[in-house]
Amino acid sequence: MADAPHPEPHTDENTTDTDRAIADILAEMRTATSEHAVELGRRLVDLLDRRNALAATRTADIAAIAEGIDRAVHALDDAASSAELMRRACERAAELCSADKVVLSRLDGDRIIPVAAFSADPDTTPALPAGFGLPAGSPEARALETNTVTVGSQIPAELRETLGANGFTIVPVVVDGTAASLLHVGAVLDGSRRHALGVFAEVLGGHFERVGLESRRERQTALLRESARRWTGDDAPPSHGALDLAPSQADRDAAEQRLLEPLTEREAEVIRLILTGASNSAIAGELVITVDTVKSHVKRILRKLGATNRAELIAKYQSPAR
Template sequence: MADVPEANSQPDTGDTELDRAVSGILTELRTATPERTAELGRRLADFLDRRKALVESRTDDIEAIASGIDGAVHALDDAASSTELMQRACERVAELCSARTVVLSRLEEDRIVPVVSFTTDPDITPSLPLGFDLAPGSPEEHALAANTVTVDELVPESMRNTLGNNGFSTVPVVVDGRAAAFVHVDTMLDPPRRHALSVFAEMLGGQFERVGLEARRERQDLLLRDSARRWSSNTDFDALSPRGAANSAPPPAENDVDRRLLDPLTEREADVVRLILTGASNASIAAELVITVDTVKSHVKRILRKLGATNRAELIAKYRSTPR
């Protein structure tokens, strides 16, 4: 006789267990006596009802998660800065994953550096964990290699005071085609919520690109306006008079100076230069462009070499002395 759990027992009622129970009943029905057939029929009906309820419950859960993803993504749409975006992202991940604590970290080469932490517990002040290396074979390395959510029972030591010690889930955030950040949550997510976090992380990467692009445009506008003001202040008054205007050349386009300075550079190097000219530090540039500090340092070295400057101060002086 097939080993079929009783209808009123409490087995694992996941899909596999229920399917096994139904299969066992159907097999036994082939040779069962009439009395046994009636009993098996009742059990079969019960298990089929339970499987239907499980499917309906899972469908409702998936619909709720899908709605949660939609709401979480829309909540990021009007974030005006990387800092605001990161804070909102942590709050929404906690809600989406039913997690208590969320940590968002920058990925700097092979080091994970936490920058924002959030907790739903009003009695706890969220702490920022220490950074730690991206170790070979770690859950973070697996998540990075597969670009997906990874769960593990063992929380990284530096994060235990923040995430606790009951397991965690993590996913990388890809910005401009490369992993730039990690999200950690203090719970081992089930498959539907892993999928939800994976989708949200993908959308978050796009939002970082949007915020970075808007910030770069604002910086460029400020630089161009500053160039126009300085050009105007250095222009001979006679050249603007009706008499002098006949003999004067038309003023250069507002971005001519920027173009002459930035011609040797790649697009990303030009973005870095524009931020340097506003006085931004390496850390500020990294946050603005959503890249690592080490990447900024590499860009700066190449920029100084291409533009023939020995340091930032000389680069800024070269910009200010460029003929207008």
């Protein structure tokens, strides 16, 4: 797909034309007769007024776009899940770019998988098309190669029904340093709005990272709470003897609080390998770290999870079904 670069907005074109006309008049005035110089002066005043008006319009446009970016970013702040974040991203990108249709896709190797879409038509629910390959030389490929906002005219066949057929703008969304998704906007954007879309995509990538971390933290907390319940006797059968040896509620609360000190991502990787029975040397080789570093991680894991050694950790941390 060969796509010619899209021109800058008409305001920029008009400003350039006006500046060129002003320069021509100033050059002509150097050799003009007195009578002709008066006429050239009138034209020069008109052109200067026109340039000032264009500059004011440009400033107002930029201010409006900045406000749009601010609204779009704030709309992402309290998204509680990836699904909600994707839906809001499509809606706000459409508003920011004054576009009727937007499609957000995730990248799966060399395939593009649409995962969310927006249509400004309230009577239309956009259908998500099937995934499609990433053609070499396409606007999508160029956007990923350069990590920039790219304008295209030939929309992929799989997206035409959802996105329309009148040109589009695309930007990669980077998560943890890697392009993880693509945002297709069903409009050919000018320079200012392309810049705004790029800023929005950067912020969106940060929000995907945030939601992912929160999701992992919630899963980890749930696992630790379950372990705390098992280890503090919540699942043990009731005592039938005269002496009740079950831990008190205060003991349970204290143990659970100790167990809920969160593991780091590296510690989570280490404990995953410990539970497979891997040795410190094997763990070091798998994670490309030193054996001494593994030992340090193991000590912190044992302390956080309330185990005295690896055997106790494996026995208590693995679920009974494992």
